[in-house]
Amino acid sequence: MRIVLILCIIVISFTAVAQAPLTLSFKEAVKLGLQNNLALNQAKNNLVTSTVAKNSSMLQLAPSxxxxxxxxxxxxxxxxxxxxxxxxxxxxxxxxxxxxxxxxFNGMSTITTFKQTALQNDAQLNLVKRTDQDVITNVANQFLRCLLDQRLAIIQQKNLETQQQQYDQIREQVLAGSRPEVDLYNQDYQVKNAELLLLRSRNTLRNNKTILATTLQIDPLVSFELEEPAWDVNVADADVLSIEQLNETALENRSDLESAKATEKANRFGFYSAKGTYLPxxxxxxxxxxxxxxxxxxxxxxxxxxxxxxxxxxxxxxxxxxxxxxxxxPIFGGFQTRTNVVRSKMNYENAKLTTANTEIQVKSSVMLAYQNYRDARSNYEATNAQLKAAEISYNFEKERYSLGISDIVALTQATQNYTQAQGDFESARYTLMFQKILISYATGTLKFEDIP
Known part of the structure; x- marks a missing residue:
């Protein structure tokens, strides 16, 4: 009998361990995203193709x-x-x-084709780098949303516990005859409302975690918890430069801009290569x-x-x-050569327009990231002050109600304000926490190795 009991305990222990939810840190989530992202893997495959094309065009300079x-x-x-x-x-x-x-001699077509394929390879390499940053940012946004939902669910759980405690106190006071019965009905509504808010927050968390699991290519049926990043939001200001310095950094490091410039140069050499077919x-x-x-x-x-x-x-x-x-x-070929030349020239002109437009987008994204960071900093400070004021107001109103010098309406309003202030503060804190990543993304300096 003793052996059977020990075996049952071992089986239950292994089952509990097997069913323990996976704890996922932000860096682990990003790593999974980089390993499994479809667009990034396709871009890497295209990079292999462009590298082979570059080597092949280089060998065209040698005898066949x-x-x-x-x-x-x-x-x-x-x-x-x-x-x-x-x-x-x-x-x-x-x-x-x-x-x-x-x-x-073939009108320099072989040399210009080699330069074109080499620049196309550079453009694809920069595209892979930018796609890598896109994945990190996308995972960061979804991870942030899940963290906030997770925190809001905890706040709603605490709010439910507080409302239930108040309900129990009011019920005792009603039974003692020191409170009107309508206060008990009012508080019962607040308890039911808190239960509903907790249910909604948990559903939102569950849905957003499913979206995150899909992004990371994790089985949605596997339970996992999110690890809280141990980042200090108060040290973020030290790493944020002026808007002029951020623009300069972005113009030097943005991979999508470098990809557009390389594509423009590649199309220019493609145009030169097409014109070379006019010559003997x-x-x-x-x-x-x-x-x-x-x-x-x-x-x-x-x-x-x-x-x-x-x-x-x-x-x-x-x-x-x-x-x-x-x-x-060449004497006459049904205008096929001219058609190819015009087509390659238009590709070159379109590539120049794309480069100019990308440069404007880079500057705009840097400006938005900088402004969003400043707004997030101000919002964090404002919600922090609001939370302190709401907590003081809630404690005073709770004491006033206990002393019988306030009514249930004032206490309910103070409780709701305090709960709302907690949610606003957590939202502002997480938003500010991830702003450094968004600034690095806007300037093109975001790297997996730099994630704390």
Whole structure:
């Protein structure tokens, strides 16, 4: 019996441990987001493709080399190089050629194409970096929302407990005849209202945690808790520069702006490459090859050819070296070249517009982040003062009601004000806590390694 009891305790302990909710810190959440985000992983895959395209275009500057070969049989008339005459019979042949070609001039299209693909690779690299920052910011916003909902649920739980305590006190006073019965009904409503507010806050927390789990690609059925960041909101001012310095930092570090600039330069070289097709192209070529022939004898016609050996034919007799220069002069191609040139020019013009627009967006986002930080700082200080005043008012009103010099309406209003002030303060505190991340995102300096 004792052994069975011990086994039951062990099983219950393991079950409790297995069902314990996962505690998720902000940095762990960001790490999961960076590992599982769809857009970021797709951008990284596209970066691999652009890197291969860059390397391929660079190697286009070198000669292209290939080997061609053939083997077959000819039954009928054929010219035999060994006999120096046309024969009628069965001829087996094997041949191979080494071919090499190299562009000498093609309107600089090869060089400009290489520069275009190199800049496209830089643009994709910057896009990956900015997408990385997008993921961090998105996770931060959702994590902040869940933290606030979690805190508001605690406030509503405490409010319910306070309302229930007041209800119990008023009930005793009503039974003693020192309070009117209407106060008990009024307080009962406040208790039921507090229960409803707690239920709503928990539903909101549950829904937002599901959204966060979807973003992090966590199984929504797995329970997890959010760890409170141990960040001091009072030291944030030391790291925030002036708006001019923030703008300068953003223009130097914003990856989306660098990506737009690289794309603009890439399209410019693409335009130059397209214009190069108007010019003649000159290529050097070289071909080295050999061939082996075997003529089958025909006893019926008393035909017994003298076939030389494979080494004599393939390595000595039939070797051939051909080299030279070829050129192509475009004359008329149905305006296809002109169409490509105009299309590439418009892509370049559109890229310039995108760069200018991105620069304006960068400055605007920096301005908004700076203003939001200042507003968040002011809001935090105001809600902090409001919370202290609401707490004092609630304590005084509670004491006044206990002494019988105040009514239930005033106490209810003071309680609601105190609860609202707590929620406003927590909202302002969490908002200010994450403003440094938003400023780093606006200036393009946000990194996973810098997250405390």
């Amino acid at each position: 080399v290939n080997i061609q070969g053939n083997a077959g049989r000819n039954d009928g008339n054929s010219f035999n190089q060994q006999e120096g005459q046309v024969i009628n019979g069965v001829l087996d042949f094997v041949g191979a050629n080494l071919n090499a070609s190299m562009p000498l 192209s000159i290529n050097a070529f070289l071909q080295y090859g050999s061939r082996y022939n075997y003529i089958h004898p025909n006893p019926e016609e008393n035909f017994f050819p003298n076939n030389r050996s494979f080494n004599d034919q393939f390595l000595t007799d039939n070797t051939q070296l051909t080299y030279g220069v070829s050129f192509t002069i």
